Amino acid sequence: MQSNSINKFFSVGLEDVDPAVSAAVDNEVRRQTDGLELIASENFVSEAVLQAAGTVFTNKYAEGYPAKRYYGGCEFADVVENLAIDRAKAIFGAEHANVQPHSGAQANMAVLMTALDHGDTILGMRLSHGGHLTHGHPLNFSGINYKVADYGVNKDTEQIDYDELQKIAEESRPKLLICGASAYPRTIDFARIGEIARSVGAKVMADMAHIAGLVATGLHPSPVPHCEFVTTTTHKTLRGPRGGLILCREEFAADINRNVFPGVQGGPLIHIIAAKAVAFGEALRDDFKSYQQQVINNAKVLADTLSDAGLRIISGGTDNHLLLVDVFMDGKGITGKAAEKALGDVHITVNKNTIPFDTQKPFVASGIRLGTPALTTRGMKEAEMSAIGAMIASIIHEPESEEAKAKVKQGVAEITAKFPMYPGRLKAKREESISAT
Numbered sequence: 001m002q003s004n005s006i007n008k009f010f011s012v013g014l015e016d017v018d019p020a021v022s023a024a025v026d027n028e029v030r031r032q033t034d035g036l037e038l039i040a041s042e043n044f045v046s047e048a049v050l051q052a053a054g055t056v057f058t059n060k061y062a063e064g065y066p067a068k069r070y071y072g073g074c075e076f077a078d079v080v081e082n083l084a085i086d087r088a089k090a091i092f093g094a095e096h097a098n099v100q101p102h103s104g105a106q107a108n109m110a111v112l113m114t115a116l117d118h119g120d121t122i123l124g125m126r127l128s129h130g131g132h133l134t135h136g137h138p139l140n141f142s143g144i145n146y147k148v149a150d151y152g153v154n155k156d157t158e159q160i161d162y163d164e165l166q167k168i169a170e171e172s173r174p175k176l177l178i179c180g181a182s183a184y185p186r187t188i189d190f191a192r193i194g195e196i197a198r199s200v201g202a203k204v205m206a207d208m209a210h211i212a213g214l215v216a217t218g219l220h221p222s223p224v225p226h227c228e229f230v231t232t233t234t235h236k237t238l239r240g241p242r243g244g245l246i247l248c249r250e251e252f253a254a255d256i257n258r259n260v261f262p263g264v265q266g267g268p269l270i271h272i273i274a275a276k277a278v279a280f281g282e283a284l285r286d287d288f289k290s291y292q293q294q295v296i297n298n299a300k301v302l303a304d305t306l307s308d309a310g311l312r313i314i315s316g317g318t319d320n321h322l323l324l325v326d327v328f329m330d331g332k333g334i335t336g337k338a339a340e341k342a343l344g345d346v347h348i349t350v351n352k353n354t355i356p357f358d359t360q361k362p363f364v365a366s367g368i369r370l371g372t373p374a375l376t377t378r379g380m381k382e383a384e385m386s387a388i389g390a391m392i393a394s395i396i397h398e399p400e401s402e403e404a405k406a407k408v409k410q411g412v413a414e415i416t417a418k419f420p421m422y423p424g425r426l427k428a429k430r431e432e433s434i435s436a437t
């Protein structure tokens with residue numbers, strides 16, 4: 001009997017156990033490092049957050065909440081969940097936080113179950129004007145289970161028209177008004193939306209998934225004082241692991257907790273909650289505010305550069321971390337789909353996006369959405385943003401030019417080489433991992 005030799009199961013690493021998966025991971029590290037990531041909903045987490053997400057907490061069942069679990073052995077799960085809860089409340093000044101939602105969509109589902117009965121009316125922002133699937137899209141649970149009214153942006157300003165929203169709220173009489181967006185470059189007036197909701201007897205859910213990092217640092221007005229429920233993802237500007245978070249007033253705490261578990265989820269992902277705790281700790285530090293300020297500054301420079309190069313910026317600019325660019329310009333340019341492809345070919349990652357009142361189908365779209373959170377995390381500033389803006393414009397103006405492509409590829413390689421990421425994360429030798437794909 002060998003009592004003290006370690007079972008290889010616990011000691012042999014991924015690169016030896018599964019070269020195929022290991023190579024894919026390595027190639028993804030390289031893809032993220034060697035390209036320019038401009039998808040507005042993405043970010044790069046710290047090595048500390050990555051480590052917390054990769055811990056033995058993945059083994060633990062902890063259905064229930066701290067000190068009220070259905071399983072034994074939850075004392076350390078309680079520690080990390082309590083840390084995550086306390087830090088989330090401190091960041092946002094909220095009375096109650098539920099850190100268990102596996103995603104933003106599930107956070108929203110738990111709130112809709114709390115605020116509504118089947119068949120009640122919700123009023124949410126139109127997807128094609130910047131809203132989210134979970135705010136009432138016909139193919140989503142929110143559009144399937146509830147009656148939906150919607151609002152959009154004004155055709156001239158391309159910004160939310162609050163007087164129009166007041167009118168639509170009076171006509172549709174929603175039980176829940178949903179605000180927040182996935183592709184809206186301007187400040188959202190949560191105070192005004194709160195007033196509109198109260199004037200028609202509705203509650204409000206603010207889904208701040210995209211802007212949570214800005215809200216955390218006071219760089220976007222907070223929805224917390226004005227809205228019964230606030231939801232967010234933790235992986236966008238907030239720069240944590242993939243996941244969701246619900247904030248609410250104490251009066252709704254028990255209902256929210258019950259609707260997350262057992263309402264829409266089973267056991268919480270404690271390893272991810274540990275990583276949320278780490279990310280929330282990072283968000284409470286002073287340097288998180290300077291990071292978020294740089295995200296905004298970078299978005300402005302990118303918007304100005306593209307606009308100077310003759311592209312149309314939706315709503316004329318940006319107040320936050322993202323911008324929407326009309327690349328089609330009524331047929332004078334190329335479609336969003338073509339722009340996404342052409343930029344992807346030169347290692348600039350963006351997503352096509354509909355623009356308000358788009359004439360193209362969603363899968364083609366007239367626009368692209370650009371965000372600066374990820375590149376700002378790498379340390380890039382105004383100088384890099386104007387260089388990147390010029391490269392994007394040159395590709396959109398000349399998508400077929402091999403010369404432009406070669407030049408931009410070279411530019412991307414030069415910029416990314418100056419901002420390395422994740423030292424030590426590459427496991428296999430470069431030749432091996434490339435040949436394995």
Ligand SMILES: *Cc1c(COP(=O)(O)O)cnc(C)c1O
Pocket residue numbers: 041102103104105106131132134180181182207208209210233243244
């Ligand atoms: C990203 C996003 C979500 C959904 O997040 P998932 O984690 O992908 O489910 C919900 N609402 C808004 C406004 C978002 O931008």
